[in-house]
Amino acid sequence: MLAQHPRGLYLLFATEMWERFSYYGNRALLALFMISALSFDKQFTAALYGQYTGLVYLSPLVGGYIADRFWGNRRSIMVGGLLMAAGQFALFFAGSVYQNLQLAVPLFYCGLGLIIAGNGFFKPNISSMVGQLYHAGDARKDAAYTIFYMGINLGSFLAPLVCGTLGDTGNPADFRWGFLAAGVGMLVSLLVFGSLQQRYLHTPDGTAIGLPPRRLSAEEKRQVDQSLTTIDLDRMLVIGVLSFFVIFFWSAFEQAGVSLTFLASESTDRTIFGWTMPTSWFQSLNPVFVLLFAPVLAQLWGSLARREREPASPTKMAIGLLLLSAGFLVIALGVRQIGDGVKMSMLWLVAMYWLHTLGELCLSPIGLSLVNKLAPVRFASLLMAVWFLANAAANWFAGILAGFYPEAGRPLPVFMGWQISNLADFFTLFVVMAFVAGAVLLLLTGVLQKRMHGVR
Template identity: 55%
Template sequence: MQPAAAQRAQAIPASTSHPKGLYLLFATEMWERFSYYGMRAVLVLFLTDAMLMDKPFASKFYGGYTSLIYLTPLIGAYISDRYWGNRRSILVGGLLMAAGQFILFASASSYGPVATHAASHWLLYLGLGAMIVGNGFFKPNISSMVGSLYTPGDSRKDAAYTIFYMGINLGSLIGNTITSLIGDTGHANDFRWAFLACGIAMTVGTVVFNWGKSKYLHTPQGQAVGTTPAHSGGINGIYALLPVLLVLVLGVLYLDSAKFPTIAPLLAVAVVGIAYMIFSDKSLSKADIQGVLVIFVVSFFVVFFWAAFEQAPASLTFFAKENMNRTIFGFTLPPSIFQNLNSIFVISGAPIMALLWTALGRRGNEPPSPVKMAIGLLLLAVGYLVMCFGVKDLQPGVKVSMFYLVALYFFHSYGELCLSPIGLSLVNKLAPVKFASLLMGVWFLANAAANYLAGYMSSLYPDPKSTAPAPVLLGYHINNLYDFFMVFVVSATVAAAVLLLISGKLVKIMNAREAEAA
């Protein structure tokens, strides 16, 4: 921080309340997450029940879509940093995502009785493509704006990201509930109503942001945040590139799902390209470079978490539909609605975790961010271990109690609270200002790799009705559900152990970076 900026920051009285801009971003993100998670809750079921894709293909298709959802923020962040700024990027992204949902509504309204209508498939790709491109502009910019509302070193940042995370999960809860009840009814024609509701929600979120952006989004010193960068030429030219970007995304999604893997090489190129772009910048200090290294290392471990966590809308939904007793008080619950458990536990647990971190911080006992994230990985492993007990020696035709899945989501949700908001805050703290949005994109790049891997892992889900040989992963034969869930127990436990071992070194680098920023 420059001396003049430091003096202005010191002139501002300390406050325990949060700026109103946080709650505007909270509301915007809530409606966007309604749209995304509401659609995601029924997407795999729409692919299998309406589009008549088999489970392995639908799983990989879902993984490719969600991977691109997290890959395009790299492009959106780059354009935002240099041309558009956060505000314009969020508005354009929101409009594109709303359009994508309405196109999915058209797709779900036009398919034939046996899902052979060509228009429905092309509209499916077009709708998902519009959402992928729109999310690329929306996601990294709204997340990075949260940190912009606070001064460097403000102790409220972790709590702010936890509050912001509650908006994500509140939107997910509302969206999942509505789309499950009106879309996942057992009748394939009803999926369209889920997509329509998501389109309306995304439109509302975009309007809310546009209404409040000028009034509430500013620094503690009163300077507007997220505006168009100075000396940003070619603003309008970017609009002309949007159709090109959409065509490229559609091509990649089609090739990856129908022809040959294309997303995995793109992920590798993206990692190498971003690393070169950042580490070759001579204006960065040694502490800046070390801070970026921490972001890359932590992002690697995040892949293990999300690859297992993102089984929720894929293999875990298959499990809920086929192997779980979903009847309660005489009513059979739709399989997609169980994804709501994550939101319920996060919303109820977020205040508890925020208070816990604050209380430990006052006493000087708060675990550093890498340790919190390792704890999150361990809780993820415990959730799958519970499922292993539930399905061990399961006989054909026997249904598992839904409370095993409830327990899994409980542990996963508290693991998520230890990892995701903490990771967002860590990126914001360590990223050099000039690469703030791009490094938030790196965080989402880890999610892209994890979601792609999640789709592949879901395709290994054992189907007792299949006559094909048992799936094999690195020589490990997945003969039943116990074998399948044990894969995630082992991978998450090993990742947590390694992260704990190197956490001391990471913390030293983080402390040096934050001291320089102050």
């Protein structure tokens, strides 16, 4: 399977792997750093986490537009990577002076801001370049995005292990080393991309991709048909509808960085033969499951396609939401064993992350590929950014939902009339939300397929 793809895919794989190492190394430590080093409370931490991750996914709207109109993908990726590296090093300095909150907090916010801005240039452009390596209609695109997604998750797997081991030691002074490792990872990403882009980033016929768009003369602009066809509009509508459902998936899935981190830190037995596993290591479960099961699902979709029984992309995404709901059902059952002096077995979290991973594999790489196939060429990066806009809304919503995490000494939170009196109530909220979204999307699949006009 690997030899069938252009070498440029593996350059983008490596570039994204190291960038995700940087981002997820940061994410594994972020909530813990805010609480342990900066003395933020959980509610504020959850809200800030949601705002930060939301803006991380909102900024690609600007970056995608600038790339499409002025810079091209390559320059945008380099600028974005430099900004993100600077942000990680700002967090390193914040961690170095954490005892001086008047200095540490502004440095912390500065670091987050730089990462947000850098991600805006980096994320939509590297994702859209994957599709540009292939001819339109190439059946290998779904597999290419799955391989690319494995790169994302290889970086995501290594990040909590490396950055978590260095930073999540129980000593607040050590967080800086985790952030430093994340910054170094971003520099490696830039080095790989910058040194090999000229050699490998081209179409099958040898045309370079990712360059700044050629400026059209006034006469050429008059001759170019800027109108969108009915098919274009239908397909863009499908992107919009699916983006809406993606909000429900990621707002639940992204609890990994906040409420599930709180659960792992405070209420989960992390002891293995006398050794206590760092909380941040749980965030490696999802990517390691991706690495194990992404090839399995890729083979499954390929096998079903050969027999003309492969589900349409919206159906796969609905299945992803239902699997996410099942994962939260597992954890809603698991937290019931928590009591005075009794913590939950970590196996419940392992089972939940496994189901969440299967759901993610049904939704995320499929969605990335589908946006690339449905989007009109001249709006490819911008519509990829719209896809990430849904992620922005989801992450913002995730922070709000995490704020309902029950905590001793606080009044019982209420969400839309649902009183959350314990952890089981809290996680049941996500069971219901993901299940309803998945069921509705499943019902809409037929309508969406018609508006996709042959794209699956």
